[in-house]
Amino acid sequence: MMLEVKDLAAAYSGIEALRGVSLHIEQGEMVALIGANGAGKSTLLNCLSGTVRAKRGSIRFDGSEIVGTRPHRVSRMGLLHVPEGRQILFELTVEENLLLGELARGSRTSDYGLSEVFKLFPILQERRLQRGGTLSGGQQQMLAIGRALMGGPKLLLLDEPSLGLSPIITDQVFDALQALNAAGLTILLVEQNANRALQVTKRAYLLEHGELAYQGNSADLLHDEKVIAHYLGHLPSA
């Protein structure tokens, strides 16, 4: 098992954002985690990558317990988190952003170096020497994903990669994610754009007010309009 989360809870100054969430991801899976605004999706990812401290529960990643492990150690173990809003380092060039990503790899081997990332996102090669801050939103998302790939991820966490992107660019990004998963990468995909996330995954978790409200096949969830309407507040739009 790649990731096994048990009874995970987290709070911000006493206010609970996660109340005992359990989930698991097998090697090679791409799993969706969906939920409305403020459901606790980002908090969950932040607990996994160590930037938010879990109040309770356990996180086993690739066989070891990682609750309390500091973020830079977690990423060096191969758990890479592409945070919400992309978070490109504006002052560094595209290439420097990517090379920085290499740090997490350490002595592990990785399928992804500069040339593989450039093959996946050719636009990054064109913009190689530009500052990260000059990229468009879609390009920044590609850079954020490429940067994480450079770290040789065993598990990739993505927080709302489609945020603020046009449908066409979103397609490109999701195509890339599917290709990565097909090549064997394990992915946990957090999305508010539930429809898209359910289309590209086999299994999904639905988070509501810090608790799991549903888990199962993405296809079932996708076609269960009652569930979507009830938990996400709107019908999926194509």
Added chain:
Amino acid sequence: MIAQQLVNGIVTGSVYALFALGFTLIFGTFKILNLAHAGVFMSGAFIGYFAVLNGLPLWLALVLAMIGSGLISYIVELGAFATIRGSGQIEFGALISSIGANLCLMSLGQRLSNTKVLRFPFETFPVEFYEFGPVRFSFLQVIILLVVVVLLMAMMFYLYKTSFGRQIRAVSGNERVASLLGVNPGLVYFQTFFISGALAGVAGIMIGLSFNSIHFYMGEPYLLKAFVVVVLGGLGSVHGAVVAGMLLGIFQNLAVAYLPSALTETIIYGLLFVVLLVKPSGLFGSEGVQVGVARR
């Protein structure tokens, strides 16, 4: 005559640049105005002085001063900044606690020197001059220039061409994201403060040698100059600090030679004012730089 003043100005300016560089490195990376930089500078001069007094060769004294003031700078970080980092009020809090740290270092210096001005023993440094046409260099000036140029180049290389430099700039941009990518922020804090302190220490010993005068209060005037240099060059801009430091040194030397001495300072700050009116972000500052205490 003017060529000579130019040379003197470049030498003085290079020391200003060295001092300001460490100051701007901390500001640019962590948004901390580290007023204890003056105390660290003074510590470097003291360490160098006591090393020489104990019979060590000057080059070794220089190395010890670098390492010693680098460590002192890191101790300031641990004591004055790391302790308040979690509170979310780092910019203002750090300003105050750096004043405290500076006072501690100064009282230490005052104790060690019994409030006296310390002077290097006679013939610590060969007093020799080289003539190039109308211009005269002292041996000390040549050494200062060499050391500063080597350090500046090493620093540029380190910041912009190595993985460590990338990590420093990454933490400067966004510490959380850097740590998600495997950067250990603790190590970055150590390196940055150490380098900043080491540069200040070298500047301290250089100034101590130039004027053959070391005292606990010697850092303060340079701190004020560092503000001028850093603001003139553009807050947080490394290139800007170097160029502005040189300009300030040259201008000061020319002003002393050709203008009424009482007016020098007035003119320097007047000029700074004009530059800021025309280009508020400084000569090399990017327009987007947030000055002062703005939070992301």
